[in-house]
Amino acid sequence: MSAVVTTAVRRALSGFSMLPDRGPGRTLFWATVVNTVGTGMYLTSSALFFVRVVGMSQTQVGLGLTVSGLIGLLAGVPVGRLADRSGPRRVYLVMLGAEALAMAALVLARSFTTFVLLCSCISLAATASAAARGPLVRAVGGERPTHLRSCLRSGSNLGVALGGPLAALAIGSGTRTGYELLILGNAVTFAVCAAMVSRLPHVPPVPPGGADGQRRAGVSRPYLCLVGLNAVMMQQFPVLPLVLPLWIFLHTRAPHAIVGVIVPLSTVLVVLLQVRMSRGIDSPAAAARFMARSGFAVLAGFALMGAMAALPGWLASAVLVLAMVVYTFGEIWYSAASFELSFALAPAESQGRYQGVFSMGSGIGRVVSQSLATLLCLGLGFAGWILLGVLILAAGLSAVPTTRWALRTGPGDEPAPLPGAQQVPAGAR
Secondary structure: OHHHHHHHHHHHHHOOOOOOOOOHHHHHHHHHHHHHHHHHHHHHHHHHHHHHHHOOOHHHHHHHHHHHHHHHHHHHHHHHHHHHHHOHHHHHHHHHHHHHHHHHHHHHOOOHHHHHHHHHHHHHHHHHHHHHHHHHHHHHHOOOHHHHHHHHHHHHHHHHHHHHHHHHHHHHHOOHHHHHHHHHHHHHHHHHHHHHHOOOOOOOOOOOOOOOOOOOOOOOHHHHHHHHHHHHHHHHOOHHHHHHHHHHHHHOOOOHHHHHHHHHHHHHHHHHHHHHHOOOOOOHHHHHHHHHHHHHHHHHHHHHHHHHHHOOHHHHHHHHHHHHHHHHHHHHHHHHHHHHHHHHOOOHHHHHHHHHHHHHHHHHHHHHHHHHHHHHHHHHOHHHHHHHHHHHHHHHHHHHHHHHHHHHHOOOOOOOOOOOOOOOOOOOO
């Protein structure tokens, strides 16, 4: 009887597995978890570190992070091109080392100037690292890159969730040493991640002319349009960490303590459902349909969030939980769909360069999003929530004809998979 129960439980949980198959994909998964534990520690403690230890004002912190974020956008395209020509694993290892050094140097910040300088170095290294990591994930994923990316996103959320409580322990000490140990701990996770990535098989560089011997200059217009649409879709991301908590505090009668469940609830849903809900996104056409589906879910979630202002406290709390579930579904679909589109529509010999452009567009969208989402949702109330949701829905729906345009003008070629990469028989997707 116990064996039957055990088998049933395993089958039930198998659909929620976030682990890739054994091989390079699983190595990259655990490297990602280690790295994002440090990210969780940093995200939880960095603002307090800058104010309490470095001595910056809140205004200086905001200005410095904005400036460094804009500077970081400059690294994506050239490093993506370098990843194409030198191999993404090699470039990614170098960038992880640069991130480790820049993060460790942050404990030396003593003035606004050094703060901005060091944060700019961190931002440049992070953008460059992302541009090199994308083609590496594509190569390791073989014929199932979106599945691997979904596993990695679940692992990322797990790592961040583990890092937050670790940071809380050090923050509780209230000492300079505690904060500096958090920063240095984050630097160590970059080094450990690099050591694990070094175990992956070498990914050879792609000849400049590609497999067909033709040199492609620039980035195709349909792809640039998708980069722009993705930047619009990015306007949703300040909502959970920034806009929604302020909305609850300033405009609703929901108990303030419920703010504490927002990010954990979303994180748990992503960890459990990212892989399962990403099944079926195995082509650009399917990804475009899921992008549109994501837009509907985000709009519905925003409408529920906006409606909380007119509800009594207990009902607003219940509606918040429903809104979080609906919105997170949209976020999961968007993440998997945008990944598939960004790679499938890029030429094989220019994956790094195209990913650099895509990453730069995402970065621009993220920079704009904090001001736009705050202005619309907190400034206009319910109407602003609806406007932001409609804007994101329009971008999601526009991805369908734009993807058709890209496929008509020539989709990207399939890169050769790594030895041991995840593969499936033709027709088994």
